[in-house]
Amino acid sequence: MILMKDIVREGHPALRTKAEEVKFPLTDEERKLAKDMLQFLKNSQDPEIAEKYGLRSGIGLAGNQINFLKRIFAIHIEQENGEALSFIAVNPKIVSHSAEKTYLPQGEGCLSVDRSVPGYVPRYARITVKFYTLDGEEKKMRLQGLPAICFQHELDHLNGVMFYDHINKEDPFAPIPDAFPLEAESEA
Numbered sequence: 001m002i003l004m005k006d007i008v009r010e011g012h013p014a015l016r017t018k019a020e021e022v023k024f025p026l027t028d029e030e031r032k033l034a035k036d037m038l039q040f041l042k043n044s045q046d047p048e049i050a051e052k053y054g055l056r057s058g059i060g061l062a063g064n065q066i067n068f069l070k071r072i073f074a075i076h077i078e079q080e081n082g083e084a085l086s087f088i089a090v091n092p093k094i095v096s097h098s099a100e101k102t103y104l105p106q107g108e109g110c111l112s113v114d115r116s117v118p119g120y121v122p123r124y125a126r127i128t129v130k131f132y133t134l135d136g137e138e139k140k141m142r143l144q145g146l147p148a149i150c151f152q153h154e155l156d157h158l159n160g161v162m163f164y165d166h167i168n169k170e171d172p173f174a175p176i177p178d179a180f181p182l183e184a185e186s187e188a
């Protein structure tokens with residue numbers, strides 16, 4: 001099982017390395033690590049398990065973050081309707097995106113960053129993505145809102161990019177042209 005000690009932090013070269021394309025079929029090790037990554041996210045969002053193992057809650061995790069330099073990430077986002085958007089993406093890419101951008105008004109965080117870095121992180125508001133499942137099946141999806149932001153955050157990790165690379169250094173909260181704030185979903 002993946003624990004916080006397995007997640008590399010700022011300063012580790014894996015976070016600045018471009019991960020390699022995965023070849024099919026995946027090895028047993030690649031399959032296991034990918035499944036462990038998704039399980040980590042589920043565990044991190046379960047209050048009892050998270051408390052027991054000291055896990056910080058996360059909605060996404062990329063291979064680079066566990067020093068596994070292959071183009072694989074996992075996303076697990078509980079939605080308002082109680083359903084979860086949950087998948088492992090192999091060799092993911094953005095095939096098209098909106099001109100319009102969005103950002104989280106509270107900024108972004110990262111399991112590999114043990115400090116808060118304030119500022120707006122501009123992201124495409126809507127993206128069409130393609131990726132492969134662990135079994136090599138091609139998937140195409142349209143994402144918006146938090147899932148779109150998370151996909152872009154994870155794809156950045158595979159390219160050695162950190163969320164704060166996108167923050168305006170002179171003025172972290174400067175208005176972003178053609179962007180709207182994505183307000184947090186109500187906790188009701």
Ligand code: SB7
Nearest residue numbers: 058060108109110111150153
């Ligand atoms: C805010 C947080 C995340 C994505 C988008 C906005 C994910 C945080 C967990 N990770 O560090 C995943 O790479």
Ligand code: NI
Nearest residue numbers: 109110111112
């Ligand atoms: Ni991250």
